[in-house]
Amino acid sequence: ANTNTPTLYSIRMRAAQGGPHEQGGKHISGGERLVQSPDVNQAVLELMDKASNHSRGPFDFLNLIVEEIPWEELKLLPPLPVQTEQVASVEAGRDLALTLVGKCGVSPAAGKLGLQLIQSMGHVRGAVVLDAHTGERLDDRGERGVRVSRLDWRPGSYERWLDQHPGLTNPRTKEALALATKVSAAPGAVAELCWSDDPDYVTGYVAAPHLGYCRITRLKSPGEEHGGRVFFIHRSVDLDTYLTFLEQTPVWIGWED
Numbered sequence: 001a002n003t004n005t006p007t008l009y010s011i012r013m014r015a016a017q018g019g020p021h022e023q024g025g026k027h028i029s030g031g032e033r034l035v036q037s038p039d040v041n042q043a044v045l046e047l048m049d050k051a052s053n054h055s056r057g058p059f060d061f062l063n064l065i066v067e068e069i070p071w072e073e074l075k076l077l078p079p080l081p082v083q084t085e086q087v088a089s090v091e092a093g094r095d096l097a098l099t100l101v102g103k104c105g106v107s108p109a110a111g112k113l114g115l116q117l118i119q120s121m122g123h124v125r126g127a128v129v130l131d132a133h134t135g136e137r138l139d140d141r142g143e144r145g146v147r148v149s150r151l152d153w154r155p156g157s158y159e160r161w162l163d164q165h166p167g168l169t170n171p172r173t174k175e176a177l178a179l180a181t182k183v184s185a186a187p188g189a190v191a192e193l194c195w196s197d198d199p200d201y202v203t204g205y206v207a208a209p210h211l212g213y214c215r216i217t218r219l220k221s222p223g224e225e226h227g228g229r230v231f232f233i234h235r236s237v238d239l240d241t242y243l244t245f246l247e248q249t250p251v252w253i254g255w256e257d
C-alpha cells in the first residue's frame, strides 16, 4: 500500500438501550465522521464519548462501522450562514419555525405536519422526508428514518469558522451546521426542521439553501425526549438520487486553505 497518501474513512456510530435499534431498542445516540487515517482513533474515541453518559440514558448496544471512502468522491461545501432568533416560549419558537419554512416554500399544511411529526418522534434515529407541498412522507425507511452520513468538517475549517462565530462553541452546533449544510445541498432540498431528542437541549433550527442556518432558542420544553428532523423536498426530485446524496456522497464542510 502507498503509505504517503492518507486514506479517507467514514465512521458511523449508533447506540441504543433495550437491544439493537432493529430489535426495538430505544435510540440513545448516533454520530458520523469522515476523517483521514491518522485521525481515525481519535474520532472513534470521540464517538464513544458522545454515546457514553448520554442524557437519554445508558446504551446496551453500540454499532460502529469504519469504511474506506475513495478521495475522488469527496465534495467540499462551505457552511451555511448562521443566525440566532431568541424566542420567549416554545409556542413562539414553533410559530417562527412555521413562518420560516413557509418562506422557503413549504406549504402551511406540510409545515404543521412536520412539526407534529417531530413532536411525536421518540426513537427514530434518522430523519423523515416530506413532500414540501402536501406533507406526504416520501421515504420508505420507516422506524429507522434516513440517516445522513459521510460528512465532517474539513481539517482546520471548523477552527476558522469558530474565529468568526466566537459565541457558538457548542459541539451540537458544530455537528448540526455540518449536517444542515449537506442536507441543504441535496437535489430538491426545500427546508429542514430540527430539534434534539436529548431532554437537556431545547435550541433547534430551520435551515434551507437561501435562508441559511437559523437557530431558534426554544423549540421544546426542557425534559422533553421527543425530537427529530424533517427534510422537506420537491416532489419532482428523484428519491433515489436524493437519498444516495445524503447517505453516500462524502462531503467535507469548509474551505480550501
Ligand code: WAQ
Binding pocket: 027, 030, 032, 124, 125, 126, 127, 145, 146, 147, 148, 149, 170, 172, 173, 176, 179, 194, 195, 196, 197, 198, 201, 203, 204, 205, 215, 227, 228, 229
Ligand atoms: N441523519 C439524519 N437524522 C439525524 C442524524 C443524521 N445524521 N442525526 C440525528 N438525526 C435525527 C434523529 O432523529 C435524532 O434523534 C434527531 O435528529 C436529533 O438529533 O444550537 O442535537 O443529535 O445550533 O439530538 C440543534 C443544534 C441540535 C442547534 C440538534 O440533535 C444549535 C441535535 P440530535
Ligand code: MG
Binding pocket: 028, 029, 030, 031
Ligand atoms: Mg444523536
Ligand code: MG
Binding pocket: 030, 031, 175
Ligand atoms: Mg447528532
Ligand code: MG
Binding pocket: 028, 029, 196, 197, 198
Ligand atoms: Mg439526540
